[in-house]
Amino acid sequence: MTEPSTPATGPASVPASVPASGLVGVPKVVAHLTDGEWHRLHPATPLLKGGFALIVVLGYVASNLRERLLGLFLPRFDNGGDPVDYVVRNGIILQVLGVLALLLVVLIGGFFVSWRMHTFRITSEVVEVRSGVLFRTNRKAQLDRIQGINIVRPFIARLFGAAKLEISQAGHDANVQLSYLSSVAADELRREILRRASGTRVTEASTAGQSATGSAAVAQSAVAQSAVDQSAIAQSAIDQPAVAPTGTLLDRRITEFRAPELDPDAAPPESVVKIHLGRLFGSMFLGTGTVIAVLVIIGAAIWISVTGRLFVLVFALPSIIGFGGYYVRRFSKSLRYTIAGTPDGVRIGFGLLSTSNETLPPGRIHSIEVSQSLLWRPAGWWQIRVNRASQTSSRGSANQANTTILPVGNLADVTAVLKLILPEFVGEEASSFIESGMTSGGSDGFTNSPRRAIWLRPLSWRRNGFAIVPGSLLLRKGAIWRRLIIVPQPRLQSVGLHQGPLLRRLRLASIQLHTVHGPITANLGAVDQVAALAFFTEVAEVAVRSGYADTSHRWRSGELSA
Amino acid sequence: MNRLELPGVTWRRVSPRLVWVELAGGAGSLVVLLAAGVVMFLLQVWIAVVVLAVLALVSIVNLALTPRRVRSIGYQLRGDDLLFRRGIMWQRFVAVPYGRMQLVDINRGPIARGLGLSELKFVTAAAAAGVTIPGLTEAEAEELRDHLVSVAESRRAGL
Incomplete structure (x- = not known):
């Protein structure tokens, strides 16, 4: 393995105990973790990862043994054929205990060694993790390729003040996980990694070493300015948690536990959207899942009343439990939902007991869908989902959170969230585009399907259309299930144009905007043939142009030169 | 029509x-x-x-x-993107900017190899695009691949 020396961070020159001066603004714990050297994870990691299972098993064995011990002193002559009896009868208690102790030692040793061998380091370019005892793995992630950083705090880990840091990379299950870190360090570390990834103020990390030795090497005005900004921001961020560590360990845990999911960051920590409990309940019970559940129940009721057999309940019961679980999961995930903009992207947090809190840097959202199911229409509720380049399979049911940016919100909420995730698409005009894209039809800036499309889109032909706005491509469709799909131009991979025999007879065509795989497919059918051709030609050009102009992989690299 | x-x-x-x-x-x-x-x-x-x-x-x-x-299959190397078409009943056009290229595959089936033909697949981050140009001669395919790689390198875009 190569160990590139990183002059930017100067691993050798910065001792771990350098105090964070006011100008540097990087807290001590993070300055230590990001010095480019190898570090270990939180000491409670083995316990949190699998140790609890071991303790439970041990407890079970011990409680069983207690019964046995009682039986030993109060003999009841229940000579069953189980191993403990066998051991007692053959007088090999000591040997067996020895083997058990050895096993225990090996297990604990294994956990310990695996913790010792699990190391990570963060340089100015990469995050690297080494793990495994017999089978070594080494995963290196380029910082400018980060798709998002997620901090997950499972319930038990939260009690220990530990958190899991997940750095998503593009690709299937290509995440770098740092589990577990101390909760405070995770927040600070994320900010630091994002700062390095953003491409701006990379130089500032080097000033950590310089200012520590007392030299004010930051003479360039731009750098100095940004450093001052940063220090002011970071200082305010330090102040906030500084309230907690004054107390005892228990106090600190409680404070951490009650802290809002948006950690006090450089951003205005106000969530732009608040989901009221009533709305959350309502949105869930007016969802598609409920429709299916009701249909299933009606079906079962009819079946029972017709055939008179209760046999079907055998099948119905598990599915009812399944639905219940689904609702509880969705509910607990959507509780305490927050979304806010930070200079390093959008931050989305949620969860009641187990919490999750993810930062998506700018330019990591590949397409956006604002949708409204029929049942939500009277209430005027909408949902926002996105396509992202990173897909995690390991999260199972929690996957929903990965792509659902806004579980439920009204028109104002949707506009606020879209403004956050599409920073280049704001203003009066944009708002009117969003609104008409979501709700209305007719000639309002969108190029709609012609009247003859009524054969294929009997209800929605007035509304079925597209618009090209600065920075984005908009597709709207559906009269019953209303949808607005927004593809940021720099994220467009390619554009397609189709025409089958039926569409050709009607002089129509369909258009596709290809983005990374996800829940959203950006297609629009039954568009006028001439308009579709013009769209194809223009979007092909736009895709090239915006691809060149895009710098979002180093999203703040422009700031220094500006 | x-x-x-x-x-x-x-x-x-x-x-x-x-x-x-x-x-x-x-x-x-x-x-x-x-x-x-x-x-x-x-x-x-x-x-x-x-x-x-x-x-x-x-x-x-x-x-x-x-x-x-087969006659309907065609492609054009434009300044900044690859244009591809196929189909007569079901017509299909795709335009892919070179900078979006993730990799290029060249495949040869047994019969195509006997006839000296190759198939070139242009892969982007979007699975749906599916730009696959069949029926290129081997020399043509390799030349096209090298060309695509070089233009993609000079026009590299992010994800």
């Missing part, structure tokens, strides 16, 4: 020898269909015979259209 046509594009066509590759594939499935039909005929399962006959008819029409379909 109101055929879709992009103005001002001169398509580079693929080798006419691709017809034989496609014909061989189509003929293979036709033989299987006919064999199954004969078996069903002997077993006197008439519904299956009718279904298989219809399928065979469709595949014969398909075979007859193969030369035209």
Whole structure:
């Protein structure tokens, strides 16, 4: 393995105990973790990862043994054929205990060694993790390729003040996980990694070493300015948690536990959207899942009343439990939902007991869908989902959170969230585009399907259309299930144009905007043939142009030169 | 007919020898269909015979259209993107900026290899794009691949 020396961070020159001066603004714990050297994870990691299972098993064995011990002193002559009896009868208690102790030692040793061998380091370019005892793995992630950083705090880990840091990379299950870190360090570390990834103020990390030795090497005005900004921001961020560590360990845990999911960051920590409990309940019970559940129940009721057999309940019961679980999961995930903009992207947090809190840097959202199911229409509720380049399979049911940016919100909420995730698409005009894209039809800036499309889109032909706005491509469709799909131009991979025999007879065509795989497919059918051709030609050009102009992989690299 | 046509594009066509590759594939499935039909005929399962006959008819029409379909495949290397088209009944156009390229594959099936043909696959981060240019001569495919790699390098865009 190569160990590139990183002059930017100067691993050798910065001792771990350098105090964070006011100008540097990087807290001590993070300055230590990001010095480019190898570090270990939180000491409670083995316990949190699998140790609890071991303790439970041990407890079970011990409680069983207690019964046995009682039986030993109060003999009841229940000579069953189980191993403990066998051991007692053959007088090999000591040997067996020895083997058990050895096993225990090996297990604990294994956990310990695996913790010792699990190391990570963060340089100015990469995050690297080494793990495994017999089978070594080494995963290196380029910082400018980060798709998002997620901090997950499972319930038990939260009690220990530990958190899991997940750095998503593009690709299937290509995440770098740092589990577990101390909760405070995770927040600070994320900010630091994002700062390095953003491409701006990379130089500032080097000033950590310089200012520590007392030299004010930051003479360039731009750098100095940004450093001052940063220090002011970071200082305010330090102040906030500084309230907690004054107390005892228990106090600190409680404070951490009650802290809002948006950690006090450089951003205005106000969530732009608040989901009221009533709305959350309502949105869930007016969802598609409920429709299916009701249909299933009606079906079962009819079946029972017709055939008179209760046999079907055998099948119905598990599915009812399944639905219940689904609702509880969705509910607990959507509780305490927050979304806010930070200079390093959008931050989305949620969860009641187990919490999750993810930062998506700018330019990591590949397409956006604002949708409204029929049942939500009277209430005027909408949902926002996105396509992202990173897909995690390991999260199972929690996957929903990965792509659902806004579980439920009204028109104002949707506009606020879209403004956050599409920073280049704001203003009066944009708002009117969003609104008409979501709700209305007719000639309002969108190029709609012609009247003859009524054969294929009997209800929605007035509304079925597209618009090209600065920075984005908009597709709207559906009269019953209303949808607005927004593809940021720099994220467009390619554009397609189709025409089958039926569409050709009607002089129509369909258009596709290809983005990374996800829940959203950006297609629009039954568009006028001439308009579709013009769209194809223009979007092909736009895709090239915006691809060149895009710098979002180093999203703040422009700031220094500006 | 109101055929879709992009103005001002001169398509580079693929080798006419691709017809034989496609014909061989189509003929293979036709033989299987006919064999199954004969078996069903002997077993006197008439519904299956009718279904298989219809399928065979469709595949014969398909075979007859193969030369035209092959002629419809075309691509053009524009300044900053690759334009690709195929299909006569179901027309399909795709434009991919070079900078979006993730990798280029060259595949050769057994029959295509016998005829000296290759298939070039242009892979982006979007699975749906599916730009696969069949029927290139081996030299052509390799030249195209090297060209695409070099232009993609100079026009590299993020994800």
